[in-house]
Amino acid sequence: MARPTTTDAEPLPVTVVVPVRNEERNLPACLSRLNEFADVIVVDSGSTDRTVEIAHEAGVTLLEFTWDGGFPKKRNWVLLHHHFTTPWVLFLDADEYVTPAFVTELRNTLPESTHAGYWIRFTNHFMGRELRFGQPMRKLALIRVGNGLYERIDEARWSGLDMEVHEHPVLEGTVGELAAQIDHNDYKGLHAYIARHNEYSSWEAARFRLLAGSPDAWHSFTSNQRRKYESLDRWWLAPAYFLHGYLWKQGFRDGFAGFTFAAMKAIYFFQIRLKIIEGQRAN
Numbered sequence: 001m002a003r004p005t006t007t008d009a010e011p012l013p014v015t016v017v018v019p020v021r022n023e024e025r026n027l028p029a030c031l032s033r034l035n036e037f038a039d040v041i042v043v044d045s046g047s048t049d050r051t052v053e054i055a056h057e058a059g060v061t062l063l064e065f066t067w068d069g070g071f072p073k074k075r076n077w078v079l080l081h082h083h084f085t086t087p088w089v090l091f092l093d094a095d096e097y098v099t100p101a102f103v104t105e106l107r108n109t110l111p112e113s114t115h116a117g118y119w120i121r122f123t124n125h126f127m128g129r130e131l132r133f134g135q136p137m138r139k140l141a142l143i144r145v146g147n148g149l150y151e152r153i154d155e156a157r158w159s160g161l162d163m164e165v166h167e168h169p170v171l172e173g174t175v176g177e178l179a180a181q182i183d184h185n186d187y188k189g190l191h192a193y194i195a196r197h198n199e200y201s202s203w204e205a206a207r208f209r210l211l212a213g214s215p216d217a218w219h220s221f222t223s224n225q226r227r228k229y230e231s232l233d234r235w236w237l238a239p240a241y242f243l244h245g246y247l248w249k250q251g252f253r254d255g256f257a258g259f260t261f262a263a264m265k266a267i268y269f270f271q272i273r274l275k276i277i278e279g280q281r282a283n
Contacts, residue, residue: 022047201272
């Protein structure tokens with residue numbers, strides 16, 4: 001559906017896709033910043049809170065998605081089955097909020113762009129504080145429609161994750177990076193953060209075991225992905241990640257929140273290693 005804008009400018013030629021499940025805490029703020037985009041789609045996976053009502057109240061397109069455990073998961077399903085009326089699609093999580101600077105950069109960049117996609121950087125908030133230092137966050141989330149999909153991983157329900165979280169877009173063409181940042185701030189708190197990363201670490205451990213018997217899967221990896229999966233079972237990865245973010249990237253300058261964020265990320269990688277060991281001993 002066409003979106004009314006808050007300015008006299010033409011709507012941005014971008015469809016924003018927000019995949020959700022039980023996001024009533026974050027979704028209103030996310031949707032409130034999207035009036036300048038040509039189309040907004042909320043893709044819901046059986047929410048039991050007010051998520052669906054919030055989407056209806058905002059006047060956006062609502063799609064219902066039920067995962068059958070195989071391909072495609074949520075983002076690829078939208079790319080494969082939805083008829084886009086814009087040349088670009090931006091995937092946002094409900095706890096990600098576009099900024100005026102980001103919208104302005106899109107207006108200045110997209111008309112002349114020849115790229116197939118763009119990396120997007122984030123201003124991260126944790127425990128009520130904006131983190132100005134530490135490990136930077138970015139992801140390839142702005143994609144030219146028709147130029148690719150998220151990588152296909154036949155995971156056979158390693159977890160309840162029905163959306164591509166760790167899968168990366170595989171695009172035909174060059175990729176750029178936008179300078180303006182998007183705000184990332186999960187209002188659901190530490191309980192949701194810890195539960196989510198428990199799911200993520202189980203997924204990563206299961207994929208690590210699969211990769212051990214799938215040498216062909218490594219061919220499509222970027223250098224960063226290759227280093228990551230070569231190191232997931234090493235004892236030193238968790239402390240190295242902490243030292244990199246907290247000392248080298250100066251996370252200590254963000255005080256207690258910076259320490260906690262670096263520590264929680266290190267714990268996440270430690271959990272992955274423990275689950276890899278557990279899986280190896282069970283075989």
